[in-house]
Amino acid sequence: MQNQLETTEEEECVLRPMNCELNQLSRPDGSAMFMQGDTVVVAGVYGPIEAKLQKMMHDRATVETMFSPAKGPPCVDDRAKETVIRETCEAVLLTALHPGMAISINVQELQDSGGLLACAINAACLALIISSISMKFTVAAVSCMIDRESGKLIVDPDSTQIQQARVTFTYVFEGIKKDLVSCHTTGRFSENELMESLEKCRAASQNIFDFYRNIVEQYAIKL
Amino acid sequence: MEVNIKDVVVPGDVAVEIMKSSEKERVILGPGLRRDCDRVLVTKAGVLKRRKPAIFYVDSYQKRYVPNRGENVVGIVTQKAGDIYRVDIGAGELASLSYLAFEGATKKNRPDIVVGDVIFAKLLVASKGMEPELICVDSHGKKGKLGVLSPDGMLFDCSLSLARKLLHPSCQLLTLLAKEQAYEIAIGMNGKIWMKARSVHETIAACNAILAAENTPPAEMPALCSSIARNLLRIS
Amino acid sequence: MASQYKTIHPVKYLRDYLAQDIRPDGREFLRFRSASVNVGAISQADSSAIFKIGSTTVVCGIKAELAAPKADTPNCGYLIPNVELSPLCSPKFRPGPPSDQAQVASKTIDDILINSSALDLTDLCVCIDKLVWVLYCDLICIDYDGSVTDACLGALVAALKSLTLPEVQHNPETGAIVVDTSDRKPFPLKSLPVSTTFAIFDEQLLLADPTDEEESLAKGKLCLVIDGPELCGLYKPGGIPISQELLSKSLEKSKKRADLIRKVIEAAVTN
Numbered sequence: 001m002q003n004q005l006e007t008t009e010e011e012e013c014v015l016r017p018m019n020c021e022l023n024q025l026s027r028p029d030g031s032a033m034f035m036q037g038d039t040v041v042v043a044g045v046y047g048p049i050e051a052k053l054q055k056m057m058h059d060r061a062t063v064e065t066m067f068s069p070a071k072g073p074p075c076v077d078d079r080a081k082e083t084v085i086r087e088t089c090e091a092v093l094l095t096a097l098h099p100g101m102a103i104s105i106n107v108q109e110l111q112d113s114g115g116l117l118a119c120a121i122n123a124a125c126l127a128l129i130i131s132s133i134s135m136k137f138t139v140a141a142v143s144c145m146i147d148r149e150s151g152k153l154i155v156d157p158d159s160t161q162i163q164q165a166r167v168t169f170t171y172v173f174e175g176i177k178k179d180l181v182s183c184h185t186t187g188r189f190s191e192n193e194l195m196e197s198l199e200k201c202r203a204a205s206q207n208i209f210d211f212y213r214n215i216v217e218q219y220a221i222k223l
Numbered sequence: 224m225e226v227n228i229k230d231v232v233v234p235g236d237v238a239v240e241i242m243k244s245s246e247k248e249r250v251i252l253g254p255g256l257r258r259d260c261d262r263v264l265v266t267k268a269g270v271l272k273r274r275k276p277a278i279f280y281v282d283s284y285q286k287r288y289v290p291n292r293g294e295n296v297v298g299i300v301t302q303k304a305g306d307i308y309r310v311d312i313g314a315g316e317l318a319s320l321s322y323l324a325f326e327g328a329t330k331k332n333r334p335d336i337v338v339g340d341v342i343f344a345k346l347l348v349a350s351k352g353m354e355p356e357l358i359c360v361d362s363h364g365k366k367g368k369l370g371v372l373s374p375d376g377m378l379f380d381c382s383l384s385l386a387r388k389l390l391h392p393s394c395q396l397l398t399l400l401a402k403e404q405a406y407e408i409a410i411g412m413n414g415k416i417w418m419k420a421r422s423v424h425e426t427i428a429a430c431n432a433i434l435a436a437e438n439t440p441p442a443e444m445p446a447l448c449s450s451i452a453r454n455l456l457r458i459s
Numbered sequence: 460m461a462s463q464y465k466t467i468h469p470v471k472y473l474r475d476y477l478a479q480d481i482r483p484d485g486r487e488f489l490r491f492r493s494a495s496v497n498v499g500a501i502s503q504a505d506s507s508a509i510f511k512i513g514s515t516t517v518v519c520g521i522k523a524e525l526a527a528p529k530a531d532t533p534n535c536g537y538l539i540p541n542v543e544l545s546p547l548c549s550p551k552f553r554p555g556p557p558s559d560q561a562q563v564a565s566k567t568i569d570d571i572l573i574n575s576s577a578l579d580l581t582d583l584c585v586c587i588d589k590l591v592w593v594l595y596c597d598l599i600c601i602d603y604d605g606s607v608t609d610a611c612l613g614a615l616v617a618a619l620k621s622l623t624l625p626e627v628q629h630n631p632e633t634g635a636i637v638v639d640t641s642d643r644k645p646f647p648l649k650s651l652p653v654s655t656t657f658a659i660f661d662e663q664l665l666l667a668d669p670t671d672e673e674e675s676l677a678k679g680k681l682c683l684v685i686d687g688p689e690l691c692g693l694y695k696p697g698g699i700p701i702s703q704e705l706l707s708k709s710l711e712k713s714k715k716r717a718d719l720i721r722k723v724i725e726a727a728v729t730n
Contacts, residue, residue: 029287047287048315058352079559080566087697091679092234094257094266098289099352101315129233132285134255134266137235172697175235179700187574188691191710198703209233216268217231222438223270223282223384 014204015142015156016115018211020123022130022219028106030131034123037158038113043123045131047103055102060095064104067120070111081117085124088141088172088182092125094134103133113159115143117170117184122208129212130219138175140208141182142201143168146193153197155204169197173205175212226265228273232281236265241279248277255281285383288313288413290349295369297378297411298357300340308336310344310357313380313413317354320344324358326366334359334371341372341417343409372409376419377426383414385437396436399448404429473676477660484513484670491655491668491716496613496727498621506622508727510614512668516602519614521594523624525636528584528591536583536591540568542598542611549603549671567694568598568611571684575652575691577616582647586629590636594622605670606656608682613653613720620728622646652686653720655713659699665709667716681709685717 016037025031028044048061055062065086067078074082089105105127107120118141125139144155145165154161162168167187174181180198189197226236232255241250241263252258255267256279265271269283288296290312298318302309309317320342325334336342348356359369388394389410397408406420406429416433420426432451439447465472476483486492492513501507504520511517528535542564544552552558557565572578583592596618598611623643629636658669658677666673674680679698684691690710695701 029285048289049287050316076562076566079562083559083563084696089697091697091699097351098315129268130284131287132255132267132269132283133287134257135234136264136266138233169693174700175233177700177702179702180695180706181700182697183693183695185574185690185693186570188576188686188689190689194690194693198706212268213231213233216233219284220231220268220270220282222440223284223388 014200015207016158018208020126020211020215022126022215028127028131030127030129030133032123032126032130033110034119034126036115036119036122036156038111039115039119040110041116041119041123042108042110043120043127044106044108045103045124045127045133046106047131047133048098048101049104051100051102056100059099061093061098061100062102063090063093063095064102065089065124066104066106068106068108070109081120084117084182084184085121088121088139089124089128091174091181092128092135092137092139094136097134114157114162115170117141118143118156118172121172121182126212126215129216136174138209138212139172139181140175140205140212141170141172142204142208143170144197144201144204145169146187146189146197153193153200155200167193169194169201171198171201171205173202175209178202178205226271228271228279230271231269232265232271233268234264234266238263238265238271238279251278253278253280255283282387283384286414287315288383290314290318290346290355291412292346292349294346294349294412295343296346296357296413297341297343297372297409297415297417298413299378300336300338300342303338310342312355312357312411313415314355318346318357319354320357320359324360325370326360326364336371340374341376341378343369343372343411343417345369368409372417373419376407376417377430378415378417379430379434381414381416381434381437383412385433386410386412386414386416388436388441389416389433391441394441394444396433396444396448399445400429400432400451403452469672470676473673474661477664482666483672488665489667489712494613494720494723496617496724498617498727498730505624506618508614508617508621510610510617512606512610512613513604513670514602515604515606515610516600517607517610517614518599518601519611519618520597520599521618521622522597523622524593524595525585525590525627525638526593528588532580533588534584534591535580536593537580538569538572538578538583538594538596540572540596540598540615541565542568542600542607544600544603544607548600551603564608564611565598567608567682568615571612571652571654571692572615575650575684575686577648577650577652577686578619579647579649585627586631589631589634590627590629592624594619603671605672605674606668609654609656609668612684613724616648616651616653617724617727619646620648620651620724622648650687651721651724652684652691653713653717654682654684654692655709655716657681657683657709657713659701659705663699663702663705665705667709667712681706683709683713685713 019035021033031044067082121141145168148166167189170184172182267283269281298310298312308320344357409417497509505523507520544561626639626642658666659679682694
């Protein structure tokens with residue numbers, strides 16, 4: 001038992017401290033402000049709501065996502081993020097339960113200091129959890145990078161570390177078997193680096209899943 | 224992760240106990256659970272609960288209402304369209320309510336309902352992919368407690384879990400409140416509550432009393448009631 | 460009969476094929492379609508290529524222009540890829556401004572090129588802080604039948620490989636520019652990144668190089684970009700989770716495919 005505690009403590013240092021506030025927004029059906037180190041993101045979920053006629057699907061719910069950057073109008077970069085968030089959430093949700101409806105996920109960046117995409121996905125997942133929409137599993141996103149000079153693998157880097165990155169990876173794992181749901185990379189890397197980072201991030205993702213369970217425990221007392 | 228009854232669960236957990244207990248009884252999976260081959264998986268975050276004999280469900284915090292057949296809801300009439308009314312019950316789409324679905328209503332004798340009225344109705348049709356349909360009569364054609372609610376009352380929204388908590392037979396809040404205050408209440412499973420006391424002042428006080436129960440665990444309910452009685456109601 | 464069945468039950472139709480260990484177009488699960496490339500078909504462009512994978516066809520035209528460099532990178536030229544998914548290539552697309560999908564495709568192609576070691580943007584510099592080459596790469600999809608990223612990247616790389624740039628004399632004092640079109644030098648492309656797409660169907664069944672039909676019915680998509688001995692991109696935007704073995708398997712397959720595509724492109728360019 002003692003041993004187990006020690007290992008979790010050791011692993012906790014790998015990720016930046018996480019924090020979250022649930023349902024701070026009054027209008028959405030579920031909202032979460034998620035902080036990972038200094039990266040802060042707010043996600044709000046509406047759903048199931050009425051779908052727009054053009055986007056309506058007869059056999060499942062449409063998932064709409066909107067990613068708004070901290071400043072300026074959304075650009076092509078944000079579209080790419082939106083696509084990853086949307087497709088990840090689509091994998092998470094049991095969309096077949098609400099045919100002809102829409103589930104709208106809105107993510108607003110507040111502050112980016114590294115690992116924005118991972119933070120956005122985690123915030124969206126928390127917002128979905130709190131909104132009680134039926135889900136297949138939870139997902140946890142972990143980012144990591146390889147240092148240009150030392151070649152060292154750093155899990156969940158902050159913005160100063162990212163400046164020195166040769167490669168960055170963002171992985172999303174599901175909570176049951178920890179299989180890979182989404183993946184996004186930048187830079188050039190070898191197969192070994194890929195596999196090593198994948199393993200490290202997979203191990204680190206457990207912290208996020210534990211964090212989710214803790215959060216649920218906190219609000220479940222009130223039921 | 225494998226979970227048992229009364230555990231805190233998150234989506235993707237496997238409820239092992241349910242499959243074990245299914246030897247003889249008929250197992251009913253309530254909200255938040257789904258079957259996947261020979262396993263039962265959790266789909267909502269909350270607390271896994273069991274009601275005798277073998278009804279299992281996940282109690283969770285929820286704001287958005289998903290219509291279920293047979294539930295009583297409170298809604299607002301938003302539109303009159305031909306021979307139906309459109310009622311906002313807080314679900315993804317508006318529910319329909321035929322003008323014939325009232326006690327004693329005929330083609331000539333229409334019920335007196337205008338846009339903006341608050342009604343208490345039962346869901347007759349609520350299946351996925353279909354528009355929910357409301358009625359204001361029971362199977363004997365009697366209105367019972369259903370129908371239009373008086374415009375003197377106040378309508379407010381709360382979470383679905385609070386509505387369920389209030390409607391639970393073991394919840395004493397309403398009885399305790401009644402000792403202090405005369406009121407009329409209609410609680411919809413859709414998280415809309417209509418309430419009316421003797422004066423506007425008292426109505427607001429009573430509404431606040433109910434909303435205060437949102438974040439109170441059931442065990443602390445009696446303490447909450449007495450503090451409400453002390454603070455909110457006596458002042459008026 | 461089969462066509463009605465396909466219309467009514469598209470998923471079951473595909474699943475029936477897969478149960479027989481074969482795909483609707485007669486391929487095995489991990490078999491790629493044949494790829495072909497034709498270089499220099501458009502004489503107006505500085506370089507061009509047509510890339511075909513099965514019936515998926517992408518035309519790439521590169522236009523080189525001279526411009527002032529960006530202030531933060533005074534010694535780098537730039538490359539602007541633009542993927543166009545016109546209504547011609549598939550009934551899925553409507554006329555009008557570029558769809559989200561087209562924007563994301565452009566972004567993906569751009570990312571892959573930046574991440575790969577193929578391009579050294581300083582090679583596009585004519586005079587530091589004054590004059591650089593800008594390569595406008597227009598990628599037009601003519602036939603959309605799945606694995607469009609692969610075809611886009613193939614067309615772009617083939618066009619870049621055959622690109623020649625005229626010699627430019629720039630006088631920093633007077634600012635005069637003399638372009639000598641008779642003396643064209645080949646643009647040095649350091650490597651040939653190759654992307655391969657896989658579709659994941661049902662419970663962990665991997666389909667290489669999916670057609671549009673398979674892609675739209677699949678539960679997930681995976682895109683691997685091989686750049687020499689290394690990788691320069693692994694994109695999986697959601698979908699069904701993928702196990703470690705499947706990832707390794709797709710990696711192995713895509714390496715073999717990359718060798719083949721590289722040979723095809725090199726052969727086309729040298730001819």
